[in-house]
Amino acid sequence: MTSHREEKLQYRLEGIRQDYGKHPVLAVDFLGIEQKSIMGVTGHNGSGKSTLLRILAFLESPAQGRVFFEGRLSTTHEERIRRKVTLLTQEPYLLKRTVRANVAYGLRVRGERNNSDRIQEAMDMVGLKPQRFASRSWHELSGGEAQRVALAARLILKPDVLLLDEPTASLDLESAERIRKASLAARKEWGTTLVIVSHHTDWLESVCDKIIVLEKGRVRSPLPSA
Amino acid sequence: MDFILEGLIQAFGLLISGHDETYSAIRATVSASTLSIVACLILGAPLGFLLGHSGFPGKKAIRTIVDTLLSFPTVVIGLLVYAFLTHRGPLGGLGLLFTLPGIAIGQTILGLPIVVAMTATAVENLDRRLKHTLLTLGAGSKQVLLTTLWEARFSLLLAAVAAYGRIVSEVGISMMIGGNIKWHTRTITTAIALETAKGEFSMGIALGIVLMAIAFMVNLSLIGLRKRADQ
Numbered sequence: 001m002t003s004h005r006e007e008k009l010q011y012r013l014e015g016i017r018q019d020y021g022k023h024p025v026l027a028v029d030f031l032g033i034e035q036k037s038i039m040g041v042t043g044h045n046g047s048g049k050s051t052l053l054r055i056l057a058f059l060e061s062p063a064q065g066r067v068f069f070e071g072r073l074s075t076t077h078e079e080r081i082r083r084k085v086t087l088l089t090q091e092p093y094l095l096k097r098t099v100r101a102n103v104a105y106g107l108r109v110r111g112e113r114n115n116s117d118r119i120q121e122a123m124d125m126v127g128l129k130p131q132r133f134a135s136r137s138w139h140e141l142s143g144g145e146a147q148r149v150a151l152a153a154r155l156i157l158k159p160d161v162l163l164l165d166e167p168t169a170s171l172d173l174e175s176a177e178r179i180r181k182a183s184l185a186a187r188k189e190w191g192t193t194l195v196i197v198s199h200h201t202d203w204l205e206s207v208c209d210k211i212i213v214l215e216k217g218r219v220r221s222p223l224p225s226a
Numbered sequence: 227m228d229f230i231l232e233g234l235i236q237a238f239g240l241l242i243s244g245h246d247e248t249y250s251a252i253r254a255t256v257s258a259s260t261l262s263i264v265a266c267l268i269l270g271a272p273l274g275f276l277l278g279h280s281g282f283p284g285k286k287a288i289r290t291i292v293d294t295l296l297s298f299p300t301v302v303i304g305l306l307v308y309a310f311l312t313h314r315g316p317l318g319g320l321g322l323l324f325t326l327p328g329i330a331i332g333q334t335i336l337g338l339p340i341v342v343a344m345t346a347t348a349v350e351n352l353d354r355r356l357k358h359t360l361l362t363l364g365a366g367s368k369q370v371l372l373t374t375l376w377e378a379r380f381s382l383l384l385a386a387v388a389a390y391g392r393i394v395s396e397v398g399i400s401m402m403i404g405g406n407i408k409w410h411t412r413t414i415t416t417a418i419a420l421e422t423a424k425g426e427f428s429m430g431i432a433l434g435i436v437l438m439a440i441a442f443m444v445n446l447s448l449i450g451l452r453k454r455a456d457q
Contacts, residue, residue: 059358083364093355096377106363153363 005055009071010035010098010193012163016065018051018217024215026051026062035070038187040204043214049197050089053163056195057087083110086159090166092150099123099141099149100134106157108157115156122156125185127178144175151182161193162186168200180207229427236428237435250409251417258326258404258413259394262333266341266389269334271382274345275375280401289346295339300332304402307332311403329413332399337389344388348381349374354381384451391444395437 011033018026026048033039033056041049054060055067058076067074074081086106095102103122107115123130126148133145141149147167154162164183168176184207186192198204204211213220240248277289309315311323311331322328356377360370375382397415404411406420414433421430 002438031438054358057362059361060276079364079366082361085362086364087362089358091355093353093359095359095373100242108363109363109369157364 008035009033010037011068012068012071013055013149014066014068016062016067018048018055018060018062024217026055027045028052028065028217028219031212032217033193033195034209035186035193036191037209038184038196038207040201040208040211041195041197042199042204043220044210047214048217050165051085051212051217053165053195053197054213056161057085057163058082061086083157086154086157086161086166087163087165088147088151088154090169092147094138094141094146094149096138098131098134098138098190099128099136100202102138102149103134103152103156118156122152125182126152127182128152144171147171147175148182151179155182155186158190159186159192161195164194164196164198166197166199168198207209208219211219229456233427233431237432240429240432241435245409245429245432248417248429251324251414251433254326254404254411254443255394255415258329258333258400259390261327261330262337262393263386263390265330265334266337266393267386270338270341270385270389271345271375274342274385275349277342277405278346278349281372288328289343292339292343292346296343297386298336298339300336300398301402303332303335305428307335307399323403324411326404326411329400329404329411332403333393333396336396336399337393340389341385341393341404344384344385345378348378348385351381352378380451384448385452387444387447391441391448394440394444 009032011031013028013031016026016028016031017024025046041052043049051060055062058067058069058074058078058081061076067083068093069084072081073195076082095105100119101121104115107113114214117151119134120130123133128145130146131143133149138146151167162183167183171179180203183194183196187194196208201211277285289358298420298441308323310317311328312318313323322331353376356374357370360373364374395415397419400406400411400413400416401419404416406412406416412420414437418430418433420435421427421433431443
């Protein structure tokens with residue numbers, strides 16, 4: 001029988017092991033992430049943070065172990081599950097198209113074409129004026145603007161889970177603040193579960209319900225909430 | 227020097243007056259090269275994508291063969307295709323020898339390795355983050371394939387333009403398979419060779435100007451496409 005607490009879990013990871021060649025990069029015996037929560041992940045470079053996010057995003061299968069999503073055992077092959085989760089990396093890739101086409105891509109692959117209002121809403125959330133930016137080409141954007149477009153492309157999907165991998169690491173202060181506010185707004189507006197990888201522990205402590213520290217692929221210390 | 231200048235003036239006269247024989251050679255060139263570049267793209271783009279995107283046994287060997295074929299001499303292609311299309315050859319019954327489609331077959335063999343090799347390189351060089359980005363935005367496998375090809379569109383066009391440049395300027399295949407038949411299979415390059423041998427410089431120069439103009443446009447497109455592909 002499933003407990004009430006387990007029913008509220010967005011993810012349950014059991015016995016996860018991931019290796020690249022002979023090098024073990026992740027070894028998580030158990031990890032639960034509650035629905036609509038914000039979990040922070042921190043740790044040194046190479047501690048397995050990005051690998052963990054790729055597994056949570058169903059972009060990569062672990063060599064061993066099981067990933068339960070909303071109580072169901074899930075794999076990378078399930079498009080329906082993958083579409084509930086989206087990942088934003090430190091240096092996102094923008095399609096060689098306009099800002100509008102980039103933001104709308106996720107809706108288009110879901111067969112939703114009439115989406116002007118949602119494009120406007122997503123761009124507003126990240127502080128990009130549609131009149132000024134929507135027709136711009138991918139190569140006409142600064143690093144901060146590109147990151148905000150990439151986040152808008154994810155927010156337009158109103159995802160159940162938003163995974164952020166060092167989303168503000170190489171950004172100017174204004175862009176970093178926009179990214180932070182927009183990400184938190186996703187939880188407030190749609191109850192999106194957030195998993196944030198960052199070295200900015202001050203920020204993590206101020207917004208997260210739970211923070212874990214990864215060390216050589218292992219969860220060393222689930223820190224208490226701030 | 228006078229005969230060159232005289233030839234140049236007469237050449238412009240031929241082009242402006244719409245000289246039938248000159249324009250017949252231009253039409254033959256455009257017809258054969260259009261047929262062959264379409265065939266090159268239909269066959270070469272999927273093959274190049276497969277070679278660049280997938281891993282399979284023998285991939286390296288195939289890649290080496292394709293790269294070697296990039297420098298296949300046109301007269302050897304002409305000889306091989308001739309052997310197949312002549313009435314004693316296995317495809318002799320098709321009646322393609324001394325026809326424009328026959329020339330197009332030879333030119334397709336010439337351009338195909340260029341399209342395959344350049345498409346494979348373009349797909350190999352695509353940003354590794356692309357696939358994960360498409361998946362995390364919810365794309366299915368078919369959408370990943372189509373979007374990947376669209377992302378490589380400038381490089382694919384670059385391959386087409388480079389192949390067209392090689393096809394339109396070759397002479398060996400057109401001469402051997404087409405036979406340089408007046409009003410029928412005489413192309414720009416075979417006509418230039420013939421008219422020069424006859425000492426008729428004006429028509430040779432006129433056709434040379436057209437060929438240079440095509441080469442110039444091809445090169446301009448290449449420069450523009452390279453810039454877009456590198457962005």
